Amino acid sequence: MNVKKTILASLLVCMLPVSVFAKDLQVGVSMALFDDNFLTILRTSMQKEMQKEGVKGQVEDAKGDVAQQLSQVQNFIGQGVDAIIVNPVDTNAVKPIMDLAAKASIPLIFVNREPAQPLVDKMAYVGSDSELAGRLQMEALAKNMNYKGNVAILLGDLANESTRKRTAGVKAIIAKYPGMKVTKEQTAKFTRNDAVDVVSNWLTAGDDINAIAANNDEMAIGALQALGKNDSHILVAGVDGTPDALQMIKNGKMVATVFQDAKGQGEGAVKTAVKLANGEKVQKIVDIPFQLITKDNYEKFTSMNQK
Numbered sequence: 210m211n212v213k214k215t216i217l218a219s220l221l222v223c224m225l226p227v228s229v230f231a232k233d234l235q236v237g238v239s240m241a242l243f244d245d246n247f248l249t250i251l252r253t254s255m256q257k258e259m260q261k262e263g264v265k266g267q268v269e270d271a272k273g274d275v276a277q278q279l280s281q282v283q284n285f286i287g288q289g290v291d292a293i294i295v296n297p298v299d300t301n302a303v304k305p306i307m308d309l310a311a312k313a314s315i316p317l318i319f320v321n322r323e324p325a326q327p328l329v330d331k332m333a334y335v336g337s338d339s340e341l342a343g344r345l346q347m348e349a350l351a352k353n354m355n356y357k358g359n360v361a362i363l364l365g366d367l368a369n370e371s372t373r374k375r376t377a378g379v380k381a382i383i384a385k386y387p388g389m390k391v392t393k394e395q396t397a398k399f400t401r402n403d404a405v406d407v408v409s410n411w412l413t414a415g416d417d418i419n420a421i422a423a424n425n426d427e428m429a430i431g432a433l434q435a436l437g438k439n440d441s442h443i444l445v446a447g448v449d450g451t452p453d454a455l456q457m458i459k460n461g462k463m464v465a466t467v468f469q470d471a472k473g474q475g476e477g478a479v480k481t482a483v484k485l486a487n488g489e490k491v492q493k494i495v496d497i498p499f500q501l502i503t504k505d506n507y508e509k510f511t512s513m514n515q516k
Contacts, residue, residue, distance in 0.1 A: 323336055
């Protein structure tokens with residue numbers, strides 16, 4: 210009789226769905242900032258991909274605060290998540306986050322902003338080559354300037370690798386042409402409102418500017434707002450390929466932007482997190498290529514970086 214009961218119990222166990230035994234993967238995501246157009250598209254993409262992959266995700270807003278981001282990572286580790294995705298507030302301040310994840314042996318994926326520290330085991334970066342963005346952007350501006358004139362650069366957050374690399378890319382192109390030079394550079398922290406203030410001050414000071422290379426689209430749009438009706442003689446270009454920027458290109462207000470694939474980065478980050486959580490090997494750097502957008506090709510990008 211006991212043998213029959215054991216067999217029956219075994220049969221019942223076999224009939225249970227696999228999901229009873231399989232542990233749902235849990236991923237903690239810390240975003241540098243929710244209140245940013247591009248990062249909103251990136252975040253939405255990750256959330257959709259987590260649903261698709263059947264992953265439970267907890268997405269937190271670090272609100273531009275390094276200490277808050279570190280605290281969020283500590284909480285994720287305390288909850289026993291299977292992987293952590295971080296869009297860093299400060300790419301120079303990621304070592305404590307890396308140390309925590311390494312000590313807990315939890316996979317750590319950086320997305321969109323490349324950490325200044327070398328990646329170790331169970332870590333990866335999913336994003337794009339920021340220097341290339343600066344080069345593509347400035348080459349388009351230079352062509353429209355007939356390769357001569359003064360360039361002002363709107364810098365993003367100074368703690369960010371994308372600010373440094375995009376700016377380096379812009380300067381590398383300007384250095385190629387003797388008739389061009391950088392006359393102004395100032396941070397507007399990647400935000401539209403700050404860019405309005407910075408460019409307004411430049412105009413008030415009467416600075417001789419022929420073009421503005423902005424490290425992102427939000428600042429480029431802020432520059433255009435500051436220029437207002439007097440923008441015809443100053444050329445403006447951005448980076449990201451946001452819907453607002455595409456509209457500006459369509460209207461002939463912005464010369465160019467550089468498509469940064471938020472959807473591709475978001476999907477890539479989640480896929481990489483799942484692979485690492487399952488013990489699979491991944492590339493340390495997963496590159497999502499940048500592409501130049503101008504009036505000639507903007508239409509093909511209109512559906513790509515939608516929220």
